[in-house]
Amino acid sequence: MGLTKTEIFTDEQNQLSTLLKAIAHPARIAILQRIIISNTCICGDLVGELGLAQATISQHLKELKTAKIIQGTIEGVSVCYCINPKTWKILEEQFGGFLGSYKGETVCC
Amino acid sequence: MGLTKTEIFTDEQNQLSTLLKAIAHPARIAILQRIIISNTCICGDLVGELGLAQATISQHLKELKTAKIIQGTIEGVSVCYCINPKTWKILEEQFGGFLGSYKGETVCC
């Protein structure tokens, strides 16, 4: 196979895993950190700062955009990317709830 | 290629992406939720509850164990799995810091 059986899981489980999967790559974490620090970011900046080819960075940006974690608008010749606040909020709520549901009271193993 | 260039990223970026990647699958989220609710969990329970084969669930458990997100001890014939509190704490700190670094003040795009 090689195909996740999404139909047997809840919408919440699928949504959370999709968001986390989009973030779970060091390059995409670096990109998001850069956007957060600068508030904004342009593909060309990242090409200079990270050690990846332009095509690769564009592809990572696309994945983050597809997951609606970032959004981009054309700004002349370049494209301005920034965090999508709605999705970020969903992420904070969903994953915050998930992380917080473990209280760490009783360790057994 | 097909191989992540970990050497060009920071240890923090690599560690966080490894942890998130281990969690970023609906089956593994379901497994973790089950462990958190019950405090403990056994492979056989999951086979009955999730709609996946025993071999598949065992493999997911192994991935969570390799990432040190859960730990397991042999309990007679079965194996008792539970959350690894140390890693959970790291996750809360690292990802909490990451999520919290975006303040959402100035939206631009």
Add this chain to the structure above:
DNA sequence: AAAATACATCGTAATATTGCGATATATAAT
């Protein structure tokens, strides 16, 4: 209009992930 700039997309190769049947291993019960 032509050249330059900034991204996106295509195509491809290497590697990783997902899922499962079959089989191995290890403890418990008979």
Add this chain to the structure above:
DNA sequence: ATTATATATCGCAATATTACGATGTATTTT
């Protein structure tokens, strides 16, 4: 000792991800 129970591991097929050179597209400058 044999059988049953519970997991782990192997091997495989299907699909997904990662990375990048080459090329396409769209805007800006000349």
